[in-house]
Amino acid sequence: xxxxxxxxxxxxxxxxxxxxxxxxxxxxxxxxxxxxxxxxxxxxxxxxxxxxxxxxxxxxxxxxxxxxxxxxxxxxxxxxxxxxxxxxxxxxxxxxxxxxxxxxxxxxxxxxxxxxxxxxxxxxxxxxxxxxxxxxxxxxxxxxxxxxx
Numbered sequence: 001x002x003x004x005x006x007x008x009x010x011x012x013x014x015x016x017x018x019x020x021x022x023x024x025x026x027x028x029x030x031x032x033x034x035x036x037x038x039x040x041x042x043x044x045x046x047x048x049x050x051x052x053x054x055x056x057x058x059x060x061x062x063x064x065x066x067x068x069x070x071x072x073x074x075x076x077x078x079x080x081x082x083x084x085x086x087x088x089x090x091x092x093x094x095x096x097x098x099x100x101x102x103x104x105x106x107x108x109x110x111x112x113x114x115x116x117x118x119x120x121x122x123x124x125x126x127x128x129x130x131x132x133x134x135x136x137x138x139x140x141x142x143x144x145x146x147x148x149x
Contacts, residue, residue, distance in 0.1 A: 003016055003020065006019060006020075078102070079097070081104060081107060082096045082097065082099045082107055083096045085099065085104070085107045085108055085111045086099060086111060088108075088111070089108070089111035089112060089114070089115045090115055090118070091111055091114055091115055091118060092118075095114065095118075098114070099111055099114065
C-alpha cells in the first residue's frame with residue numbers, strides 16, 4: 001500500500017495517515033517475535049556459506065594438483081618399467097624410451113621385437129673398393145703401391 005494509491009481513491013491526508021498507521025501496526029503484528037534473531041542467523045549462515053564456497057574452491061585446486069601429480073607418477077612408473085624391460089632384453093638404455101606399450105606385456109613384446117633387430121649382425125661390406133680400375137696406368141701404379149703399404 002502506498003500514499004499515491006490512497007490519494008487516487010479520494011481519501012484526505014488525515015485518512016491516508018490513519019490508514020498508513022493501521023497498516024504499519026498490522027505489519028508489526030504479523031512480524032515474528034524473533035525477527036531480529038532470524039536476521040542475525042541469516043547473516044551468520046551467509047558468512048558460513050561464503051567460507052564454505054572458498055574452502056570448496058581451495059579443495060578443487062588441491063584436487064587438480066593431486067591429479068597432475070598422479071599423472072606424473074604414472075609417467076615415471078612407465079619410464080621405470082621400460083628401463084627395466086630394456087635391461088632384461090639386452091637393449092641399450094638409450095633406446096629404452098622408444099619402447100611402446102602401456103602394459104608390461106606390451107612393452108616386453110616390443111622389447112623382444114627390438115632386440116631381434118639389435119642382435120642382428122650388419123651385412124659385411126667389402127674391404128676394398130669395388131670401383132672399376134682407372135684408365136691411367138701411372139695412377140694405378142701409385143694406388144697399388146699405397147695398398148701394399
